[in-house]
Amino acid sequence: MIREIQTRTVLNRVGVPDSWFGLHYSMNLYRGCGHRCVYCDSRSECYGIDCFDRDVLVKTNAVDLLKNSLPRLRIKGTIGTGSMNDPYQPVEKRIGLTRRALEVIAENHFPVHVITKSDLVVRDMDLLERIGRVYSAVTFTVTTADETLAGKLEPFAPSVTARFKAMRQLSERGIHTGITLMPILPFITDNPANILTILDMAAESGAEYIIPFFGVTLRDRQREHFLREIEKVFPGMNRKYREHFGNMYHCPVSKAGLLEGILREVCGKRSILLEMPFYDPFDTGQLNLF
Numbered sequence: 242m243i244r245e246i247q248t249r250t251v252l253n254r255v256g257v258p259d260s261w262f263g264l265h266y267s268m269n270l271y272r273g274c275g276h277r278c279v280y281c282d283s284r285s286e287c288y289g290i291d292c293f294d295r296d297v298l299v300k301t302n303a304v305d306l307l308k309n310s311l312p313r314l315r316i317k318g319t320i321g322t323g324s325m326n327d328p329y330q331p332v333e334k335r336i337g338l339t340r341r342a343l344e345v346i347a348e349n350h351f352p353v354h355v356i357t358k359s360d361l362v363v364r365d366m367d368l369l370e371r372i373g374r375v376y377s378a379v380t381f382t383v384t385t386a387d388e389t390l391a392g393k394l395e396p397f398a399p400s401v402t403a404r405f406k407a408m409r410q411l412s413e414r415g416i417h418t419g420i421t422l423m424p425i426l427p428f429i430t431d432n433p434a435n436i437l438t439i440l441d442m443a444a445e446s447g448a449e450y451i452i453p454f455f456g457v458t459l460r461d462r463q464r465e466h467f468l469r470e471i472e473k474v475f476p477g478m479n480r481k482y483r484e485h486f487g488n489m490y491h492c493p494v495s496k497a498g499l500l501e502g503i504l505r506e507v508c509g510k511r512s513i514l515l516e517m518p519f520y521d522p523f524d525t526g527q528l529n530l531f
């Protein structure tokens with residue numbers, strides 16, 4: 242169900258230096274996410290989104306808040322969106338909140354970084370190109386090259402093929418693009434063939450960078466949801482995870498070294514970075530690498 246809410250803030254300052262995406266602010270226009278990925282960390286109790294698998298909340302006053310707050314910000318640092326919910330989840334097609342927020346960001350000359358699993362982002366290519374005069378980057382999350390499996394793990398997200406097609410379109414327009422290769426699920430997607438196929442598709446689609454995480458994070462009700470859903474797809478996996486990881490939060494894949502080696506070798510050959518080039522507001526015009 243889609244529900245409208247009013248919010249007090251739309252931008253949060255990123256407190257510690259963000260070594261992955263170089264963000265200064267995070268922006269959430271929605272609460273909850275219609276893609277319903279089985280592993281989504283936003284279900285964790287600490288975020289307090291009790292309706293995650295039932296409702297998506299639309300922050301109807303978010304764009305007005307953004308209009309008020311951006312001109313007051315001293316540091317023109319990168320605004321990131323897409324870590325707690327997908328800014329291009331299905332409801333965005335009808336509501337257009339992300340598009341309106343990008344218009345405000347473009348008018349105020351702020352840099353932006355979007356994480357998404359949706360090809361709907363292509364709709365806003367004109368704005369991302371405009372924002373790109375300062376800096377814009379779109380990172381697509383890809384966890385498996387197997388479309389059937391993706392349909393089970395990420396049931397309402399666009400296909401992997403659609404994500405890569407969108408990446409190509411954006412990269413051809415000069416927008417920075419790359420992949421968050423995460424989570425890589427132990428015993429499920431942690432095989433070299435999967436990683437090699439994703440890397441191949443990424444290279445063919447113009448990915449500049451790949452940010453991997455060979456494992457998954459699991460805690461409280463999010464763990465219970467994940468194990469319940471994964472058991473439907475892979476009978477016996479619930480027990481295997483519990484035996485192997487117990488209550489661990491970080492659940493790494495055992496072949497992380499092997500997969501990392503493959504990643505480094507392929508990315509080296511195909512000139513793909515393993516760090517993201519991001520915008521430094523204190524050195525305008527420069528892209529930094531951590």
Ligand code: SF4
Nearest residue numbers: 274276277278281326
């Ligand atoms: S797209 Fe991202 S935020 Fe949305 S459900 Fe999937 S993992 Fe969670």
